[in-house]
Amino acid sequence: MLSAGLPQGTVPKLERPGPLRERVYEALLELITTRALRPGQHLVESELAGHLGVSRQPVREALQRLNTEGWVDLRPAQGAFVHEPTEEEADQLLTVRTLLEAEAARLAAANAGSAGIAALEELCAKGEAAVADGDVDLVVATNAAFHAKVMELAGNVVLAELAAQVDRRVRWYYTPVARQRGKQSWIEHRALIAAIAARDEAGATEVMRAHTEHTRKTYHERETP
Amino acid sequence: MLSAGLPQGTVPKLERPGPLRERVYEALLELITTRALRPGQHLVESELAGHLGVSRQPVREALQRLNTEGWVDLRPAQGAFVHEPTEEEADQLLTVRTLLEAEAARLAAANAGSAGIAALEELCAKGEAAVADGDVDLVVATNAAFHAKVMELAGNVVLAELAAQVDRRVRWYYTPVARQRGKQSWIEHRALIAAIAARDEAGATEVMRAHTEHTRKTYHERETP
DNA sequence: AGATTGGCTTTTGTCTACAGTTTACCGAGC
């Protein structure tokens, strides 16, 4: 009975610094997604290390991870280069995202309980409010949280991990476009919640597929002008 | 005119040692998939380093990569542990595999040319021969090559990368079961080729789905006795 | 004048060393 008198929330995990490589990883990811590091740019380990105030080793480890996740290309004996996004690759990413998210929606419709549905509605309300305020960053963040919640309700950890990878990369391309699609997107989210609540697997799949395909189309329309 | 007098084949790429971390990575992956390193086992960096005749650093980098790909669990300040496969996780992996492979089959049906179909038939013949010979390892390898070829014909690089990750992990669980399913599996492959050659997207999707689902069922039947 | 070769600089790849943290063990006290 160790946990007898311990109220759960009061011990806030004793905020540890955590491994340096993690923080370096997040810092670099931030720099890449915000375009502070431009695509194709050559990343010199010692520069990054000096700039972040750490040694080269954590930087190396962070770069390795970024490499496996597709953010940087690691050419042997030559170093790391920020990945250059292709139009073709963006389309493929969005296609795969559609596939994964649609399956997640189906599984969520099959498995979700009332608590999960309530959580989705809460996020949806938050997102709509953010749209009304014109807070683009919050809209994007809430959108990600919504999709992550659907993924959680699907209950497939492997699927969730893959989708998380894909989603982060998608968001890189997607963020500039978020503004255009704001309102319609959350209407579709409402439709998705309805399908999930009705335990309509086919319906949820189709709604999510249409939703993400819609996003993909929007992305392609944006670039021509 | 540098390459004037150099016959192409005679210079066999000058077998470069390649980055150490790569070789360490492959060595560890081999040790894990062959169960020389048992699930749940604690991997000590210095031990591995000494055993492989290298320093700790390449080992660390290899472990990081194995971590992101789900082969080992990397607990902070405690080290690396060989991932312990759960029944639930195996099922989830096979489910995701079904999803990815089915989509690949659809895209292959949409995009494949006659050359690609010929390559598939060739692999299929090779696989059937391997089954006849009872060469399990070759069966598994050829099966992987067949699915990889379908993935290649689909022409979606992102999808291929994800599927490659999933497939490698699936093969870990799957290899012991390969013997049971030998013959029937290649009959289904033939059906898949037919659907792709007919450019029947829906048909190819369904054949592949049935094929991989069949594999999943076989896996679950095996473990109860 | 062009191409090539040589050396020089930069950057990566690897190794060794040190500090911090966690875990396990062992003894003392209740």
Added chain:
DNA sequence: GCTCGGTAAACTGTAGACAAAAGCCAATCT
């Protein structure tokens, strides 16, 4: 007999140093 505290060992996390490979520029030879 059980629990608590302290000590010690082992391992990870990080830093710094050294060697090797790749790219670049200039000088030289054809």
